[in-house]
Structure formats: C-alpha cells, structure tokens
Amino acid sequence: MALPPPADLRRHPSERVAAELIAVIVAVTDSVPRVLTLGGAALPSGPFASEHRSLQAALRAWVEHQTHHPLGHVEQLYTFADRDRAAEAGERVVSISYLGLTREARAVGQAGVSWQDLYRYLPWEDRRDPDATLAPVLAQALQAWAEAAPDAMLRWERRSRIAIAFGLERRAWNEDLALQRYETLWEAGLVPEAGGSTAPGEPMVHDHRRILATALARLRGTLKYRPVVFELMPPNFTLGQLQGAVEALAGRRLHKQNFRRLIEQQELVEETGAVTSETGGRPARLFRFRREVMAERAVSGSKLPLAR
Amino acid sequence: MALPPPADLRRHPSERVAAELIAVIVAVTDSVPRVLTLGGAALPSGPFASEHRSLQAALRAWVEHQTHHPLGHVEQLYTFADRDRAAEAGERVVSISYLGLTREARAVGQAGVSWQDLYRYLPWEDRRDPDATLAPVLAQALQAWAEAAPDAMLRWERRSRIAIAFGLERRAWNEDLALQRYETLWEAGLVPEAGGSTAPGEPMVHDHRRILATALARLRGTLKYRPVVFELMPPNFTLGQLQGAVEALAGRRLHKQNFRRLIEQQELVEETGAVTSETGGRPARLFRFRREVMAERAVSGSKLPLAR
C-alpha cells in the first residue's frame, strides 16, 4: 500500500460537511434534448450510498433504479461548494455533479420524475432556428449592464465579455460557452435566481440551472472530440437522425454533407443493410455505431462542420 | 432568489462526510516542471476555511500564504471520493482537487514545503530525450499483464488499452493520456501504491500520485487551447524559453519554427524591444504576453506542433 503519511503532513483537522450527488441525465428524442428532472424544477440529487465503492457506481445504480434505463457515458462534471448556494441552512453543502447520457426518454418509474426539454431552462442556447434571435436580444440588456459599470475599465471588461459570450461585434457564436453565458446573465441580474426577470427560461431550484449550464457546456465540448453522441442514439439510426441529435445538443445547424464526410472518414458507423422510410421523403439507410472505435477515437479531434 | 424546493424533492437526508481541498501547484523553472509538495511525498491539502465564499478563494489565500507567490490560473480538477482511498479511517474522505499555476519556484516559507521535479513521480511521462525509452519498457511489463488475463475478450481489451495509452503498435504517443497511463500501471499492479515495484518513480501518500497524474493530463490538454503557459513564465521571456516551458509540460519536443508561427499568428506575444544574451548563442529577443488576448483565446483551438 501507500506510504504512511508523515505525522506533520495533515495540518488541518478533517472537516465534516453536508454532501450529495447531483445528476444531469441527458437524452435526445426526435431532435429534442431532454433532461431528467424532479417536478420540472430540480435536478435529481442523491445520497452517497456508501455501499458502493465509487461515486460513479452509486450514481449509476441510483439512476438506473429510477429510470429503468442503463446509463451510457458517465462523467464527473464539477463540485459546487460555494458557501451560500443552498439557501436554507447557513451550512455549506457540497454537491458533486455528474453528467450521464442515456438512450431515449421513455416513461420513468417514480412519481415526480420527468423528462423536460433542456432548452426550456436555457432557451437562448437553442439557435437551430435561424429566425430565433433570442441571444442578441439578451445581449442588448447585457449592454445596458455593461454601460452601468462604475468605471471605464470595468465597462470595457464587461463589454468584451458579453461580446465573446454572445458572439457580438463580428465575433462568431460559440456554443461551448453555455456556462459563461448563464453566469453573465446571472451577474447582470437578469435571471430570476439573481432577482431579475429579463431573461426567459424556466428557473430551477437553488443553483441547479447553473449546474445544467455546466453540463451543457461540457457535453458540447465533449461532442467534438469524442463519439459520445452514440450513447444517445438507438442501436440503428439514419445519418439524418444522427445529425439531428448532434444539432439538438449543439443548438445549431450543421452542414449536411460535411457532417457525413466527417462521420464517414472517421469510420464511426457501418451500414446495417436495412433502410427505413419513417423519416419521410426518400428512405434512408440505417447505420449502427462501430463500438470498436470507441477506445481509439477517445482523442480524435474533429470540430463540428457548421452549416451555411 | 431561487424557487423554494418542493417538499418532496430531497429524498435523501443530507449526509455528512469528511472533506478537504488538495492543491496541485505547478511552476516551471529552467524547463523543469515543478510541483509543490509536503516533504516530497504528499500534495498540500487544506481545510475548507469557511471564511471564504468560494473554494477557489480559500485555496488561493491558503497557497499564497504558504508560498508568498500569487497564484495565476486556478481550476478545479476532480473530486476524489472512492471509499477506500484514505487508508487510515474506515470513513469516506472527499478530496476536492485544484490545479494552480504560478511563476517560478522560489524558496517557500513553511518548513516541509518544497518544490519537486514533477517527473520524479511520473518519469515515463517525460519523453523529451529521444533516447529515453522508459514508456516502451513499461509497456513490455504491461503486455505480460494483458496476456495473463483469464479470457480472450479481456486480453484483447487490455492489449488495445495499453497500445493506445502507451503509443504502441504504430500508434502515436499521446501526451494527454497521462492519467490513463497511471491508472493502467496501477491496475496492472506495477506501482508501489498497488503493491508492485516494476514502475519507476517516487510514490506518494494515498492516491496523491493519481491526483498528480490527473493534473498533468488536464494541464497538457489545457495547454493546447488556452494560453495558460504564460501564467508560468516571467514577465519577459524569449521564444526559446517559452517553447522550453511548453515542452517541459508536454513532455516532448516541439518543432521550433512551427511553434513560433503558432505563437505569432495568434498574436499572443509582443516584443519588448530588449534582447538577452543569457541563453547562450545568438542573443534572443525578449517578448511579453499580450494580456488583452487572454479572454479571446479562451477558445482558440490549436494543437501543439510536434517535432520531427
């Protein structure tokens, strides 16, 4: 085993704090990204369940018990522990959050547990409809906040921060910045959690919407260099459905042909031989994920082919 | 403020656990990556220090108190909470780890606190010397472990895992996989922490070496798409020194000219006008980091230009 720790190494008493797990469970059904909620206003949180050796195992068991679906990819997101994040007690609550991906959002067992459209909580993150100009509108309100800063330095910082986060001033929209966007709205006091009412979107309990934004940002980042989309797809799917799922998560449209080339050249899928005409229009070939490449492509490095 | 939580949402009592902060503080001096240790065998760990609102602030205050150096970039790494990770007590210890970057590793205030060459703990991660063939040697020992697997399926999995992690079978070495490599060595029982003695490198207390490997992997990943190296450099530096620092962290040599082009085209630095002849050979121009681009390049997306 490990070396015994020299006696003087631990200079601090072991502090005891309240702790919990929080799960952001995501699925995609018919190009709608869905998240598992309690009563539509909270993310499911669970105990450490000390029978399990690892937190990951505890989370898995607990979610699978609730949803009757196996969890695919699971990764730790972030540990939230700021002092004032749980309003009730004065004591610090440590929440270790996890992102979990699963196939399809069918009915769930427990009462109060439901799947919700993820963009219900973060509507400005969905830019698939080119006419949806929500983010720019929000940016306007943010500008006012920037100009209200007491000194020039701070004004400049806020302006450039807004421009980067919301893709203003000839900068491109970056879907990965979901967390920065939420935090900027929060700081500007535009969300209900911070006492505002300008920003749309359903609020959540405590800082759960921040946790959701963290999950979305991480998921979008992960999409680009690891084949995690497949964790969200049924065993067989068309390339159109696959693209639809990626678009749903990325919140933007992709260039069809370049998307296909990308999938093809990375040899991520193989034909099943069957076709389906359920998609409308010309029947599409069905594909399945090539599990073999899973380990390899853990680090491939491919960006998303944007539309237009 | 946030919505009041519906009464039935929290289905679990708030569990109380022992918790601590663990810091991986990294500096680079003369192309040697250094990490702050306690007695050379443990990472510094600290209390939550509840005066501070955020953990980040607590960590910062505490490290700056110990080292008398301002901390540059700080990011949360991972929260370790497996049941058996702290040998002593039977109780679960939750360790929230942070990565912190600072300039130079000068003398530190507290007794027992010292800077150590990071590769002292993970020697196989340093491949700057092309003659250093440590990783392949280790891979040999790992092969034996793979072949000892009870069934064919498991053997195949282990083989491909080793090949990917250690860049075997005509696969390229990937410096980002530092954590996978450590974990593979651990599972194969080759490190002292797991009862072995094959793998070289100084062991650390508990799972601190795993935490260090996590930090190295994260840092290497971050290097590629965010200008964090500059947090480790003195105010003025030559391009050679900058490259040396990146090489030190990445554990491999880079292509000089392409490295320079990369830095140049991203407009990350500007000339100070001064030159230094301290580097030997032709005197080199001194540069400084352009702080303005910090926010922008938060998401630039550039790989490292490899040598050879």
Next chain:
DNA sequence: TCAAAAGTGTTATCCTTACACCCATGT
C-alpha cells in the same frame, strides 16, 4: 406533380507538417 428528405461531386482555402538554411554571439 410536388414536398421532403436522402445522398453525391467538386473546388477554394487554410492549417499543419516538413524540409533546409542563414544569423549573431561567446569561447
């Protein structure tokens, strides 16, 4: 026949990689 989605060919451009060479200084 037309809407709707599937599926293909081709080109310009930029980034990455790689090659090989010259420059200025201290010893």
Next chain:
DNA sequence: ACATGGGTGTAAGGATAACACTTTTGA
C-alpha cells in the same frame, strides 16, 4: 573557427468550408 541557440522562407498534403445538384419515396 566553431558551438550554440536564434531566426526565416517555402512547398506539399490534408482537413474544412462552401458551392449546387440529383435521387427516391409518400401524399
């Protein structure tokens, strides 16, 4: 003079972004 690092030009190759068009079905 020569070792040592600093500093540059340029071309091949591949991946990405962007162009528009054909095919096959159901209604």
